[in-house]
Amino acid sequence: MTDRSQRLLDSSGPRGPKPRRRFSKNNILVYGVLFIAAVYYLLPLYVMVVTSLKGMPEIRVGNIFAPPLEITVQPWVKAWSGACTGINCDGLQRGFWNSVRILIPSVLLSIAVASVNGYVLSRWRFKGAEFFFSLLIVGAFIPYQTMLYPIVIILREIGLMGDLGGLVLVHTVFGMPILTLLFRNYFAGIPEDLHKAARIDGAGFWGIFFRIMLPMSLPIFVVAMILQVTGIWNDFLFGVVYTRPDTYPMTVQLNNIVNSVQGIKEYNVNMAATLLTGLVPLVLYFISGKLFVRGIAAGAVKG
Amino acid sequence: MNRLASAVCTTSLLTVSQLAIAVDLEVTHWWTSGGEAAAVAELAKAFNQTEHTWVDGAIAGGSAARPVIVSRILGGDPMGATQLNHGRQATELIEAGLMTDLTELAEREGWRDIVNPVSLLDSCTLDGRIYCVPINIHSGQWLWLSHAAFDAAELEVPQNWGEFVAAAPKLQDANILPLAMGQQGWQQNLAFGAIMLGIAGPDAWAEVNVEKNAEVAAGPDFKKVFQAAAAARELAKNSNVQDWNQATNMVITGSAGGQIMGDWAQGEFQVAGAVAGEDYTCLPGLGVNEILDTGGDAFYFPVIEDEATKKAQLELASLLISPEAQVSFNLKKGSLPVRSDIDLDAANACMKKGLKILDEGGVLPSSDQNFSPDTQIQIEDLMAEFWTSDMTAGDFQESYSDLIKNAD
Amino acid sequence: MILVTLVVFIGGTLWTIIHSFTSSRLLPKLNFAGLDQYERLWGTRRWLVSIDNLMLYGLLSLLLTLVIGFTLAAILDRKIRGENAFRTIYLYPYALSYIVTGLAWQWILNPDLGIQSVVRGMGWQSFSLNPLNNPDTVMYGILVAGIWQGSGLIMIIMLAGLRGIDADIWKAAKVDGIGTIKTYLRIIVPMMRPVFITALVAIASGIIKLYDLVVALTNGGPGISSEVPAKYVIEYMFRAQNLGQGFAASTMMLLSVMIIIVPWLYLEYGGRKNDR
Numbered sequence A: 001m002t003d004r005s006q007r008l009l010d011s012s013g014p015r016g017p018k019p020r021r022r023f024s025k026n027n028i029l030v031y032g033v034l035f036i037a038a039v040y041y042l043l044p045l046y047v048m049v050v051t052s053l054k055g056m057p058e059i060r061v062g063n064i065f066a067p068p069l070e071i072t073v074q075p076w077v078k079a080w081s082g083a084c085t086g087i088n089c090d091g092l093q094r095g096f097w098n099s100v101r102i103l104i105p106s107v108l109l110s111i112a113v114a115s116v117n118g119y120v121l122s123r124w125r126f127k128g129a130e131f132f133f134s135l136l137i138v139g140a141f142i143p144y145q146t147m148l149y150p151i152v153i154i155l156r157e158i159g160l161m162g163d164l165g166g167l168v169l170v171h172t173v174f175g176m177p178i179l180t181l182l183f184r185n186y187f188a189g190i191p192e193d194l195h196k197a198a199r200i201d202g203a204g205f206w207g208i209f210f211r212i213m214l215p216m217s218l219p220i221f222v223v224a225m226i227l228q229v230t231g232i233w234n235d236f237l238f239g240v241v242y243t244r245p246d247t248y249p250m251t252v253q254l255n256n257i258v259n260s261v262q263g264i265k266e267y268n269v270n271m272a273a274t275l276l277t278g279l280v281p282l283v284l285y286f287i288s289g290k291l292f293v294r295g296i297a298a299g300a301v302k303g
Numbered sequence B: 001m002n003r004l005a006s007a008v009c010t011t012s013l014l015t016v017s018q019l020a021i022a023v024d025l026e027v028t029h030w031w032t033s034g035g036e037a038a039a040v041a042e043l044a045k046a047f048n049q050t051e052h053t054w055v056d057g058a059i060a061g062g063s064a065a066r067p068v069i070v071s072r073i074l075g076g077d078p079m080g081a082t083q084l085n086h087g088r089q090a091t092e093l094i095e096a097g098l099m100t101d102l103t104e105l106a107e108r109e110g111w112r113d114i115v116n117p118v119s120l121l122d123s124c125t126l127d128g129r130i131y132c133v134p135i136n137i138h139s140g141q142w143l144w145l146s147h148a149a150f151d152a153a154e155l156e157v158p159q160n161w162g163e164f165v166a167a168a169p170k171l172q173d174a175n176i177l178p179l180a181m182g183q184q185g186w187q188q189n190l191a192f193g194a195i196m197l198g199i200a201g202p203d204a205w206a207e208v209n210v211e212k213n214a215e216v217a218a219g220p221d222f223k224k225v226f227q228a229a230a231a232a233r234e235l236a237k238n239s240n241v242q243d244w245n246q247a248t249n250m251v252i253t254g255s256a257g258g259q260i261m262g263d264w265a266q267g268e269f270q271v272a273g274a275v276a277g278e279d280y281t282c283l284p285g286l287g288v289n290e291i292l293d294t295g296g297d298a299f300y301f302p303v304i305e306d307e308a309t310k311k312a313q314l315e316l317a318s319l320l321i322s323p324e325a326q327v328s329f330n331l332k333k334g335s336l337p338v339r340s341d342i343d344l345d346a347a348n349a350c351m352k353k354g355l356k357i358l359d360e361g362g363v364l365p366s367s368d369q370n371f372s373p374d375t376q377i378q379i380e381d382l383m384a385e386f387w388t389s390d391m392t393a394g395d396f397q398e399s400y401s402d403l404i405k406n407a408d
Numbered sequence C: 001m002i003l004v005t006l007v008v009f010i011g012g013t014l015w016t017i018i019h020s021f022t023s024s025r026l027l028p029k030l031n032f033a034g035l036d037q038y039e040r041l042w043g044t045r046r047w048l049v050s051i052d053n054l055m056l057y058g059l060l061s062l063l064l065t066l067v068i069g070f071t072l073a074a075i076l077d078r079k080i081r082g083e084n085a086f087r088t089i090y091l092y093p094y095a096l097s098y099i100v101t102g103l104a105w106q107w108i109l110n111p112d113l114g115i116q117s118v119v120r121g122m123g124w125q126s127f128s129l130n131p132l133n134n135p136d137t138v139m140y141g142i143l144v145a146g147i148w149q150g151s152g153l154i155m156i157i158m159l160a161g162l163r164g165i166d167a168d169i170w171k172a173a174k175v176d177g178i179g180t181i182k183t184y185l186r187i188i189v190p191m192m193r194p195v196f197i198t199a200l201v202a203i204a205s206g207i208i209k210l211y212d213l214v215v216a217l218t219n220g221g222p223g224i225s226s227e228v229p230a231k232y233v234i235e236y237m238f239r240a241q242n243l244g245q246g247f248a249a250s251t252m253m254l255l256s257v258m259i260i261i262v263p264w265l266y267l268e269y270g271g272r273k274n275d276r
Helices: A002-009 A025-052 A056-061 A074-081 A093-123 A129-139 A144-158 A164-189 A192-200 A205-216 A218-234 A237-241 A250-258 A267-299 B002-014 B034-048 B062-074 B091-095 B103-109 B119-123 B147-152 B161-173 B185-209 B214-218 B223-235 B244-253 B265-271 B307-320 B323-333 B349-359 B373-388 B393-405 C002-019 C036-042 C045-076 C083-095 C098-108 C115-121 C138-163 C167-175 C180-191 C193-208 C212-217 C229-239 C243-268
Strands: B024-029 B053-058 B081-085 B132-134 B142-146 B177-180 B256-261 B280-284 B297-300
Touching: A025 A267, A025 C045, A025 C083, A025 C098, A025 C138, A056 A267, A074 A267, A093 A129, A093 A164, A093 A205, A093 A218, A093 A250, A093 A267, A129 A164, A129 C002, A129 C243, A144 A164, A144 A237, A144 B062, A144 C002, A144 C229, A144 C243, A164 A218, A164 A237, A164 C002, A192 A205, A218 A250, A218 A267, A237 A250, A237 B062, A250 A267, A250 C098, A267 C083, A267 C098, A267 C138, B024 B034, B024 B062, B024 B307, B034 B053, B034 B307, B034 B323, B062 B081, B062 C229, B081 B307, B103 B307, B119 B132, B142 B147, B142 B161, B142 B244, B142 B265, B147 B161, B147 B256, B161 B177, B161 B185, B161 B223, B161 B256, B177 B223, B177 B244, B185 B214, B185 B223, B185 B256, B185 B373, B214 B393, B223 B373, B223 B393, B244 B256, B244 B265, B280 B349, B297 B307, B373 B393, B373 C045, B373 C229, C002 C243, C036 C045, C036 C243, C045 C083, C045 C138, C045 C193, C045 C229, C083 C138, C098 C138, C098 C212, C138 C193, C138 C212, C167 C180, C180 C193, C193 C243, C229 C243
Parallel strands: B024 B053, B024 B081, B177 B256
Antiparallel strands: B081 B297, B132 B297, B142 B256, B142 B280
């Protein structure tokens, strides 16, 4: 057990068979597959970036894969600070800060709660723990939309309707299933002996959590953070229902900019706006790199 | 936010003498496109000239906006005012006592004498009380024709639906799609409604749509409506677009001969710099019956327990129906005003045709007024299925009259 | 917090189920109507089409995502130069919302702007790639975009799983003279059972919720040919203002989830209570 989990914690190197060094047929095949797959994954991003740098006349005549003849950053400027939502023409910038204000407390709270949940479920079993856990898993499959009205009623009863606190609470509850699963699996992989030794030393519930569990759990916290940032940042439904116009998150404004049916569609501004909205999770993915794989390896992989 | 707050402070200081309290009134709506936003801006500008402030709560797309509006009213966190289509969408909210009663204001200002057609006000009325302000009229029975397309096929531009259908084969020979049609249920339903009105005439139309007489819908006389729809489906074959404005764009560029679409389509022609009568022709009632339905939008005011807010709500209601707001809003929006006693010289040729029909009383209630949203969505689903499959006219008639039988 | 979660999930679910037996319209009311909503549901063409579409999409997406995810992970696990770059490329779509995914693919698959027009421009005039406007192929078009967005995460999960496999296994297989592909299929895949289960949960929970992508790509069209159950639920709740019908549909969705998950949960977690 100890051996296996130890390996999981520092397993970040490749395990598969070494391909032959030389420029073999096999090698060409392998890189060929990787390359073709990369084209498939990159094509939409390429189209978006290229389009966002073109002017509207060029978009109307040219094909979408052609690089821009004349590069213009005007669509980006407009998307950030000039695109209109109804009569407010200040682009996405207002929504950006609202999203940040929603994101930070939601991510912190949901991770805090889920990590304690996972800790309890993996170490301090209580009556009905299995049932509770099963319920959480089923929760992961519920389409959010069907919960809209019940939540409205709950929020109304506790007086948090229309309040950012209410939205944070909703994000926390809906992030619970998958995060608890991750934390529970991760903590279950931490050697039981450590836990037992700590108890003998007189450490209590929180003592073990803070001094033993947390220091060993960086990768899984990275994974949880990435999943939550992605989910909450991209959330549209809860954001639009449980906020007011002056606190609309970025996705709501993106929807307004992109889905305006009438008039001419400014595709370049739409693309720039979409890219801007996706920037925060994208950057996180690019910088987190290996840690993400390691965290998944430790948290998601074991049953 | 700070700027907003200080603006509110300044205005309230200025108006202390009038003993009014300035209120930030949040208004939700789904008018987010260029023309629509410009129209809303007119309303906001007028409202901001009072001591109150218009806080804009735009949400793109009616299907995204409606759950928000209902959830917030239901959750006890209502906005100050909200757009909804007039008709039956708000009935239950009114019954639950969540909407402000505007009857007193309406009687004081004599809305019943101003609003034309008065059926718009009836749609705002429940048990004799008035709960909303109609703001504009949109109609769906327009045939938009591309002069470029007919020139290319060396044809005269048709003057009614019959001529259009007759010209279609020649358009096809010239490699032009006769009828552009966005592949969405509501557009197909709109087209079907216009064809029904054109083929069956207003009386039979009203018998089916208003009285919900399934026997008429299933009857032998109505058969030709469904056959005409099946024929139109052939004309729209290979119309590979989804959004209505993409279909309109095919008419603008001459790659399609025509499109059945509501009067809002003229905004697209305007933006593209096309001139009515030169580049395109608009035929209300498909050129067959000079008659239009009167759908449109209305504003509702959720109940908020605050005297100052209540007052501001009533002020906004009064402003929305005032002649000045009606003119400035509807010119920008391209829709018809809800009162006939105002001057719309600036309107373009198509809008004037619509105004004339309205003046002569050639109006019918819209499907928002006739059917519950539940029935409408079922009809739209049937339309979506019919227009994209090879369902026969007979099966279509049967399914349709079934829906009418169960309609509410 | 545990209590809140319980209240929300159990309470919300029960509330939904109870109201599915009512004829609630815009506002939830307790005017019971027996099984009326269910009878109507199963007599509606659109619901039946939605179920068919979800089954087609679900099966193919499950299969393809697993295969693509595993294949890419297995290749990346072979001391590839630029592993980091490739991995990031495959994963980044997961960071983007469905609105973005839908918009981008709508363009690429658009016959007048995208691949079709480019290929035709190069001289192949009869080339045709227009899946989204054809009722028979539209679900495959959605599938292409769905796999694009979701397979990266599965690849990462698989890669993580492969990294957990003992290097000695490879040595042993080599000594025994078992070929590379055979080793993967016969030895590695069976060893990775828990990984596949995690991946399965991740994919399946996404499939049943399939909504945003369809809205962004086709909005259910052409006609009703790409409708899915979640969309039916939402449209009946909010556009048709027929809560009872929407709740009946979501209860059916919930029920099918339970039928699939509960036995699995029991096997996975219920039977092992005394392990530790």
